Amino acid sequence: MHHFAYRGGELYCEEVPLKKIAGEVGTPVYVYSRRTIVEHYRRLDEAFSGVPHLVCYSVKANSNLSVLSTLASLGAGADIVSGGELFRVLRAGIPPSRIVFAGVGKTEAEMSSALRAGILMFNVESRQEMHVLNEVAARSGLEAPVALRVNPDVDPETHPYIATGLREAKFGVGMREALELYEEARGLSHLRIRGVHQHIGSQITQVEPFRESVSRLRELVLELKARGLEVEYLNIGGGFGIPYRDEEVPYPSDYAEAIGPLVSELGCTLIMETGRMIVGNAGVLLTRVLYLKETGDKRFVVVDAAMNDLLRPALYHAYHEILPVDEKEGADQVVDVVGPVCETGDFLARERALPGVEPGELLAVMSAGAYGFTMSSNYNSRLRPAEVMVDGDRFAVVRERESYEDLIRGERVWP
Numbered sequence: 001m002h003h004f005a006y007r008g009g010e011l012y013c014e015e016v017p018l019k020k021i022a023g024e025v026g027t028p029v030y031v032y033s034r035r036t037i038v039e040h041y042r043r044l045d046e047a048f049s050g051v052p053h054l055v056c057y058s059v060k061a062n063s064n065l066s067v068l069s070t071l072a073s074l075g076a077g078a079d080i081v082s083g084g085e086l087f088r089v090l091r092a093g094i095p096p097s098r099i100v101f102a103g104v105g106k107t108e109a110e111m112s113s114a115l116r117a118g119i120l121m122f123n124v125e126s127r128q129e130m131h132v133l134n135e136v137a138a139r140s141g142l143e144a145p146v147a148l149r150v151n152p153d154v155d156p157e158t159h160p161y162i163a164t165g166l167r168e169a170k171f172g173v174g175m176r177e178a179l180e181l182y183e184e185a186r187g188l189s190h191l192r193i194r195g196v197h198q199h200i201g202s203q204i205t206q207v208e209p210f211r212e213s214v215s216r217l218r219e220l221v222l223e224l225k226a227r228g229l230e231v232e233y234l235n236i237g238g239g240f241g242i243p244y245r246d247e248e249v250p251y252p253s254d255y256a257e258a259i260g261p262l263v264s265e266l267g268c269t270l271i272m273e274t275g276r277m278i279v280g281n282a283g284v285l286l287t288r289v290l291y292l293k294e295t296g297d298k299r300f301v302v303v304d305a306a307m308n309d310l311l312r313p314a315l316y317h318a319y320h321e322i323l324p325v326d327e328k329e330g331a332d333q334v335v336d337v338v339g340p341v342c343e344t345g346d347f348l349a350r351e352r353a354l355p356g357v358e359p360g361e362l363l364a365v366m367s368a369g370a371y372g373f374t375m376s377s378n379y380n381s382r383l384r385p386a387e388v389m390v391d392g393d394r395f396a397v398v399r400e401r402e403s404y405e406d407l408i409r410g411e412r413v414w415p
């Protein structure tokens, strides 16, 4: 579901023609539909209304302040993985009492600022980290609320780079080790156990890996409770997948049906760290065709967006649908859509059937709202694109396009 559609032969975001945005803001530009974000959040929230729950939006998917403040206004919490993300979510008005902090490499400085902010809990990923957190909390005279990230060893059947819940992944601790660590945590005076956490992977398009992993987590929670430990929160992580083409994916209600009964009698609040499902289909990357080129038997459409703007195709061979902003019949040209970056891996689509396009025309790279801008870089000293948010018939630039001065900020000419 999203609010990008053709009207009178032109692609719109809600009530705004994408051509108008490209004309005023230039390209490449990310365009987000606020209405889509709101509806996705509400659907997820409502699907789980039968169990006490908190959606901690995963900031890494799209960390623009306008996206965060939109979600804050709906009551969302945040899943963060760095001091930078903490800074953003606080700035956007997400209450600390709804922030959870994950990641295998939290620094003492990051721990300390999150502690002082008063976040809901740290998702601790190793024994050493647990002890360091206890010391940091002791030094500040505070108590650190914690969940242990456990690794339930299930296969989410997704791209290997984004599968995180297998035994060989760097994340979390094994189920057996978890019991020992919880016992150990009990003896640490500046930690307070509050929950159990997992995150098994991303872009998961089946319910089953969740049913299986949450069943395992449930056993662990029951065991911990039997040992007299307090477990108020069961955090199942993120990972709900979205359609990138016309594939069938579960609805929030399907997940709620599978997971709800497993947690309803545990007396825990369910936390979901959903990122992609909320913002993925709420964004497009708008780009302009620069040149057409043929070499041997290959045809290239060279556009002004590149792998530095949207890395997913290059890194994961991820599929993003590409639509001409002027609606066209047929898809009779098989082309590679490539950017200006000096890498053979710089492509947005390979061997893709598209309608014929000409230089100057606009293309929309669809489903780019999650892990799009957040994974962008300045490679080749390219300026990172602008970001625009649309709401109904209004739009605003919510991040300016970078300038050459931005590019060298903080740099010095030797000596």
Ligand code: LLP
Binding pocket: 058, 060, 061, 079, 102, 103, 162, 199, 201, 202, 203, 237, 238, 239, 240, 273, 274, 275, 276, 277, 312, 370, 371, 375
């Ligand atoms: N919680 C934790 C601890 C995570 O590591 C992640 C994502 C999430 C939640 C959110 O997962 P989501 O609901 O968005 O699937 N760059 C990759 C995705 C990497 C995901 C990393 N962790 C991509 O472009 O597909």
